[in-house]
Amino acid sequence: xxxxxxxxxxxxxEEQEFLAEPRELLIHTLRERLGITGPHIGCETSHCGACTxxxxxxxxxSCTVFVAQADGADITTIEGLGSPDNLHVLQTAFKEHxxxxxGFCTPGMITRASKLLEENPNxxxxxVRFGMAGxxxxxxxxxxxxxxxxxxxxxxxxxxxxAE
Amino acid sequence: xxxxxxxxxxxxxMAGVLAxxxxxxxxxxxxxxxxxxxxxxxxxxxxxxxxxDLQSVEGLGGISVADGVVRLGAMVTQHDIIDSAELASAAPxxxxxxxxxxxxxxxxxxxIGGNVANGDPGNDMPGLMQCLDATFHLVGPDGERTVAARDxxxxxxxTAREDDEVLTAVSFAVPQGGYGYVKQKRKIGDYATAAAxxxxxxxxxxxxxASIAMTNLSDTPVHSVAAGDALVGTSVDxxxxxxxxxxxxxDIDPAQDNRGPVEFxxxxxxxxxxxxxxxxxxxx
Numbered sequence: 001x002x003x004x005x006x007x008x009x010x011x012x013x014e015e016q017e018f019l020a021e022p023r024e025l026l027i028h029t030l031r032e033r034l035g036i037t038g039p040h041i042g043c044e045t046s047h048c049g050a051c052t053x054x055x056x057x058x059x060x061x062s063c064t065v066f067v068a069q070a071d072g073a074d075i076t077t078i079e080g081l082g083s084p085d086n087l088h089v090l091q092t093a094f095k096e097h098x099x100x101x102x103g104f105c106t107p108g109m110i111t112r113a114s115k116l117l118e119e120n121p122n123x124x125x126x127x128v129r130f131g132m133a134g135x136x137x138x139x140x141x142x143x144x145x146x147x148x149x150x151x152x153x154x155x156x157x158x159x160x161x162x163a164e
Numbered sequence: 165x166x167x168x169x170x171x172x173x174x175x176x177x178m179a180g181v182l183a184x185x186x187x188x189x190x191x192x193x194x195x196x197x198x199x200x201x202x203x204x205x206x207x208x209x210x211x212x213x214x215x216x217d218l219q220s221v222e223g224l225g226g227i228s229v230a231d232g233v234v235r236l237g238a239m240v241t242q243h244d245i246i247d248s249a250e251l252a253s254a255a256p257x258x259x260x261x262x263x264x265x266x267x268x269x270x271x272x273x274x275x276i277g278g279n280v281a282n283g284d285p286g287n288d289m290p291g292l293m294q295c296l297d298a299t300f301h302l303v304g305p306d307g308e309r310t311v312a313a314r315d316x317x318x319x320x321x322x323t324a325r326e327d328d329e330v331l332t333a334v335s336f337a338v339p340q341g342g343y344g345y346v347k348q349k350r351k352i353g354d355y356a357t358a359a360a361x362x363x364x365x366x367x368x369x370x371x372x373x374a375s376i377a378m379t380n381l382s383d384t385p386v387h388s389v390a391a392g393d394a395l396v397g398t399s400v401d402x403x404x405x406x407x408x409x410x411x412x413x414x415d416i417d418p419a420q421d422n423r424g425p426v427e428f429x430x431x432x433x434x435x436x437x438x439x440x441x442x443x444x445x446x447x448x
Contacts, residue, residue: 002169022172022215025165025206044165046203047353049269058243058272063165064202065273068172069217112269133352134267 007071011036012080022068027051029067030077038078038107042136049135052108053077059115061134078107081114089159090114090152099148101139109135113149121157125150167205174217178303178330181216185328186305188214194330196239196278199270224277224332229254235335238277242266245276255336257343257363261292264347264359280313281331283321286355290317291385292345295361295377298336304329317384341365341373342448346440348432350423356380357423358432360412360440364395366448371395376408376441381416381433388415391437400445408441409434 004019009029016034030036030053039062042048051062054076082088090110093099100106109132116123116131123131128149129142137145173184173192185192192214195201204210218224224239227248234255236245242262245251252259265288266274279289280300293300293313300311302325311324313334318324325331340363347359359379365372374392377385390411398404418429 002171005172021169023167023169023205025167041165044203044206046199046270049267052269059269060273061269063206064199064270066167066172066198066202066215068174068215069198069219071174116268131268134269 005068005071007067009067009070009072010074012076020067022066024067026053026055026062026065026067026070026075029070030062030075036077036079039111040104040107042104047136048105048108049112050105050108052112052135054111054115057115059112059134076111078111081110088114089155090117090149093148093152093155094145097144097148097151099140099145105135105137105139109137109145113152117149117153117156121153121160123150123153165206167202168208168211170205170212170215172215172217174220176220177222178332181218181221181330182303182305182328184214184216185330190327192216194218196275196281197241197270197273198278199266199274200278200282200284218330227251229338232338233335234338235333236276238275238281238330238332238334240276242271242274242276242279243268246271254338255296257292257296257339257345257361260343261288261345261361264288264345264349267353270353276334277331280316280334281323281325283317283323284355285317285320285383285385286380288345288347288356288359288379291359291377291379291387292361293334293336294385294387295363295375296336296339297375298334300325300331301333301335302326302329303332308332314387320383339363342444342446344440344443344447346436346443347379348436355423358418358429358436360433360437362437362440362444364392364400364441364444364448366400366445369399371398371400371404371445371448374408376412376437378412378416378433378437381418381429383417383419386412386415386417388412390415395441400441405438405441409437412437 009016040050042050046064193212194216225237245262298313348357364374374395376391377387391408394408
């Protein structure tokens, strides 16, 4: 047991303050302390990406970040991207293009995809596959995930064009 | 999955880092991106009672190209390397290599300093840095010193860095000529079964300089002087490439693991080096 630290985080726009041991992994903070259970845990070797969140503008695997490192950070999880009544374009696209089955990888997939499309709004299929390579899925075989992300990109670009 | 407890330190400057290192000795360890250290802590293969997070330490970031020298602060991430137009123009082999390391999430966090200081022969940057004849900058209680990348690696996880030293930057002369980093791996994010870094110069159809280093084919990266020498003075024809591959095979010492037996790794190394030389020559 080490000394607890006073931690401040901004998660999905809400300020959070609490005491935690430095060794607490950010994924556990989100899920167990804050009740934000969209991000999942699929491995213990930092491969699967099911725990992916956006931390200070970067896609990170929250299983490989100590809460102590994240002190002061701004974090977005799947819950912050959209809600059942107000789906994010990517969430709608995953639904329409059957980009999920069991749904366990989906929060990490969509959170990563949101950052990918922010950095590259017009990705090729190959760029989508490479840009999503840190996220493993056991159900879909990826094809429909790629379709979902390309469809979301097209939709987001159409909306952007219409606004201009 | 659950790391042991530790005390966390986030100093703002190098003096603060060194103070913690000096106070706690072997019980303290610096962390950059955390994407080698945290996984080891989660498996309880690394015991770190005092963790020093380098994220807020001033002066460890930044990519610069000036007076023919590229300098990367230790905390420059793989993502930063890929993203840098200046680097893509001055030393494109860096970007080619970084894109073959890990995956997007890991590249946002993992740093050049952590990659080269880790000492795992699976890391890709150590071989590349040996190919480029890079210099590693270290700071310790007695001040600064530099170590050539080619002298830095002693064995797996054993390097010339002392326990109370921190690697602060890497630097190397702007590389000349054609380049290539080719890596054989089982899947995205895997360490290499075999990988090669090649940088060579072509003048009037003749190779006038060549540097070759191999990744994950020994307990350290392997800078093969003989392989480079085999290309110099030739037109990098089939005979010269065969000679370079043969020379390289004399310098590597792969170990059997779940990437394959020794003979397979030697075969993979041969194929990869041939491809890398051909790619570098076509770009020279």
